[in-house]
Amino acid sequence: MADLMLNSVTKIYRPRGREAVRAVSGLDMAVGDGEIIALLGSSGCGKTSTLRMITGFEAVSEGSISLGGRRLNELRPAERNVAMAFEGYSLYPPLTVRDNVAFALLRERAPREEVVRKVAEVAELVGIADSLDRFPSTISSGQQQRASLARALIRPAALHLLDEPMSQLEPQVRAILRARIKEWLKDRGMTAVVVTHDQTDAIALADRIAVMEASRLMQFATPAELRERPANLFVASFIGEPPMNLIEAEVAVGASGPRVVAPAAGSALTLDLPQTAALPAGHRVWLGLSPRHLAVGQGPHRAEVMVNQWLGDQTHLALEIDGLPLTAVAAGMVDAVPGEVVPFAVEPRGIHLFDCAEGAAIYHGSAEAA
Amino acid sequence: MQHTSWHWRLFKGICLALISLFFLFPILWVLLMSFQTNEDILRVPPSPFFTPTLDNYRALIAGELTGAGSTLKIAYMKNIWNSFVLSACSVLLSLLLGVPAAYAFARYRFRLGENIAFTLLSFRFAPPLLVLLPLLLYFQDLGLYDTYFGLIWVYQLITLPLILWIVRGYFEDVSPDIEHAYRIDGHSWLRSFLKIAVPLARPGIAAAALLAFIFAWNNFVFALILGSSDVQPVTVGALAFITASGIQYGQIAAGLVLSVIPTFVLALVMQRYLVEGLSLGAVKG
Numbered sequence: 001m002a003d004l005m006l007n008s009v010t011k012i013y014r015p016r017g018r019e020a021v022r023a024v025s026g027l028d029m030a031v032g033d034g035e036i037i038a039l040l041g042s043s044g045c046g047k048t049s050t051l052r053m054i055t056g057f058e059a060v061s062e063g064s065i066s067l068g069g070r071r072l073n074e075l076r077p078a079e080r081n082v083a084m085a086f087e088g089y090s091l092y093p094p095l096t097v098r099d100n101v102a103f104a105l106l107r108e109r110a111p112r113e114e115v116v117r118k119v120a121e122v123a124e125l126v127g128i129a130d131s132l133d134r135f136p137s138t139i140s141s142g143q144q145q146r147a148s149l150a151r152a153l154i155r156p157a158a159l160h161l162l163d164e165p166m167s168q169l170e171p172q173v174r175a176i177l178r179a180r181i182k183e184w185l186k187d188r189g190m191t192a193v194v195v196t197h198d199q200t201d202a203i204a205l206a207d208r209i210a211v212m213e214a215s216r217l218m219q220f221a222t223p224a225e226l227r228e229r230p231a232n233l234f235v236a237s238f239i240g241e242p243p244m245n246l247i248e249a250e251v252a253v254g255a256s257g258p259r260v261v262a263p264a265a266g267s268a269l270t271l272d273l274p275q276t277a278a279l280p281a282g283h284r285v286w287l288g289l290s291p292r293h294l295a296v297g298q299g300p301h302r303a304e305v306m307v308n309q310w311l312g313d314q315t316h317l318a319l320e321i322d323g324l325p326l327t328a329v330a331a332g333m334v335d336a337v338p339g340e341v342v343p344f345a346v347e348p349r350g351i352h353l354f355d356c357a358e359g360a361a362i363y364h365g366s367a368e369a370a
Numbered sequence: 371m372q373h374t375s376w377h378w379r380l381f382k383g384i385c386l387a388l389i390s391l392f393f394l395f396p397i398l399w400v401l402l403m404s405f406q407t408n409e410d411i412l413r414v415p416p417s418p419f420f421t422p423t424l425d426n427y428r429a430l431i432a433g434e435l436t437g438a439g440s441t442l443k444i445a446y447m448k449n450i451w452n453s454f455v456l457s458a459c460s461v462l463l464s465l466l467l468g469v470p471a472a473y474a475f476a477r478y479r480f481r482l483g484e485n486i487a488f489t490l491l492s493f494r495f496a497p498p499l500l501v502l503l504p505l506l507l508y509f510q511d512l513g514l515y516d517t518y519f520g521l522i523w524v525y526q527l528i529t530l531p532l533i534l535w536i537v538r539g540y541f542e543d544v545s546p547d548i549e550h551a552y553r554i555d556g557h558s559w560l561r562s563f564l565k566i567a568v569p570l571a572r573p574g575i576a577a578a579a580l581l582a583f584i585f586a587w588n589n590f591v592f593a594l595i596l597g598s599s600d601v602q603p604v605t606v607g608a609l610a611f612i613t614a615s616g617i618q619y620g621q622i623a624a625g626l627v628l629s630v631i632p633t634f635v636l637a638l639v640m641q642r643y644l645v646e647g648l649s650l651g652a653v654k655g
């Protein structure tokens with residue numbers, strides 16, 4: 001159990017006869033002792049490459065990695081004291097699931113009854129207790145995935161790396177399993193990095209989430225912070241279900257201070273910003289409106305309802321202002337039929353502005369409110 | 371859909387029997403010939419009825435060929451032993467060199483790696499006669515002429531590329547992450563190679579070894595030129611049957627049967643490992 005530090009870690013693959021691939025660029029990350037981190041990002045953004053550098057299966061092209069103050073770069077995988085659940089499960093085919101899971105403990109010459117007890121415990125946790133005596137090729141891929149997860153969790157390593165540990169499981173099982181994994185890791189004070197495509201998994205499981213895109217770290221923050229203060233346009237468009245509305249807009253000066261105008265929506269969407277928001281007039285920006293902070297029912301703005309969808313616990317509304325689409329989420333049912341024009345208000349904390357050129361955040365309504 | 375009615379099974383049985391007969395006929399004929407005298411064999415028209423004799427085998431094992439009144443000393447059993455020593459040692463040496471090399475080619479990308487692998491394969495393209503004469507001169511200078519060691523060395527041209535390329539394919543099919551999982555548990559590279567990679571590729575190694583053995587066993591021209599009768603294998607030894615006083619068909623047939631037995635037994639033994647791969651399954655990541 002220890003803290004993990006990545007200092008401007010870069011991975012460049014140089015496949016023979018083809019162009020070099022930058023899989024990870026200048027990744028800086030500090031993971032505290034006992035912290036659970038999620039690596040979240042779309043396919044091919046460099047998540048697995050990052051884990052492989054930490055385990056030592058891929059050389060670090062630039063930068064350094066340390067675990068518990070010990071520099072890892074030059075150590076062999078066997079010396080790093082990390083456990084990993086692989087994306088492709090990678091169970092050893094000639095051994096039963098039980099032996100696969102117990103393998104590392106048996107090697108450390110742990111007492112027989114302790115191994116039996118631990119295997120039973122972790123098998124119970126991931127739900128493979130009844131397939132322990134079968135061979136990997138005779139169980140389903142979901143079961144193989146759980147077996148591979150069990151094999152990683154059973155080890156008392158300094159760091160646990162879980163590469164998409166639940167991608168094969170159905171949503172209900174996932175919800176239960178991630179709660180159990182979290183409890184298991186937290187009870188033992190284990191440091192863990194969990195790779196996932198799934199925001200819900202990341203939010204439920206992790207203390208902090210590292211959002212990656214195209215080999216770069218976009219933001220590394222708590223789930224709440226990602227939602228309320230996305231660092232850039234990418235995070236804003238990636239986080240949240242549904243994600244933030246992003247509209248091209250311009251900063252203007254109104255009677256009561258700075259305001260933001262969205263030309264695409266005609267004059268229908270003009271939002272006053274607080275005096276404290278120091279923004280130059282004429283600045284071109286992306287206006288981000290989080291769907292949960294568009295309060296439909298009353299307010300100064302008008303929009304036409306295109307779709308009104310009740311999901312059982314919340315309502316998703318597709319709105320349109322002068323042809324500009326907006327998504328809103330309301331906690332209860334909304335009494336409006338498609339075609340109807342409804343009033344709505346934009347809560348100040350739901351307003352975000354991003355620089356048009358660089359995409360970096362320049363204003364968060366939530367920060368002003370706090 | 372399962373056809374289990376009796377005439378379907380009968381039909382299948384007859385077909386299988388016909389096909390087997392068609393392919394096995396030459397071997398069967400040779401087997402029959404080996405129990406006949408030269409006169410029986412050369413009888414016109416040929417007849418499957420004859421009084422079996424063990425004379426051919428007796429002559430071979432005693433090492434004395436009797437044909438048309440004269441006796442000829444041969445060392446056929448010694449030739450079979452030579453074949454066995456040469457083939458087995460060549461295959462063992464090739465496994466020792468080729469399996470780790472195949473692993474390296476499968477797992478690691480290194481400078482000129484692909485070129486080296488291809489060069490090794492290209493040894494199989496070159497006509498052996500092209501290299502044999504210069505090789506003969508060198509071998510005589512180096513004192514390798516007419517030694518087991520020299521021949522085993524040259525046999526690497528046959529066995530090494532075969533083993534390297536077949537086994538490499540098998541290693542490539544095994545997901546490297548299976549070894550990785552073993553290595554982060556605290557095992558060294560060497561142990562993961564020996565304990566994980568090699569056992570998983572065992573069916574491939576067995577198939578390659580068997581093939582290489584057969585190729586080595588059947589080689590003729592290397593040993594013909596680079597050795598004397600002391601080290602020559604049965605392929606060369608069989609030349610002795612063509613004598614001045616005629617061709618001894620019965621003895622040739624008996625010699626053939628004797629020379630096939632070792633490879634045949636080996637194939638039966640290896641069969642276990644060859645089919646092992648099927649039951650293992652799901653190795654591919």
Ligand SMILES: Nc1ncnc2c1ncn2[C@@H]1O[C@H](COP(=O)(O)OP(=O)(O)OP(=O)(O)O)[C@@H](O)[C@H]1O
Nearest residue numbers: 013015021022023042043044045046047048049050
């Ligand atoms: N061995 C390799 N050689 C060359 N390029 C590679 C290699 N491994 C990965 N890459 C490339 O590096 C990039 C990052 O790959 P990586 O496997 O880290 O993605 P990932 O985030 O884990 O994706 P996924 O979510 O699909 O698992 C990809 O563009 C991939 O094509």
Ligand SMILES: [Mg+2]
Nearest residue numbers: 047048049087
């Ligand atoms: Mg991946």
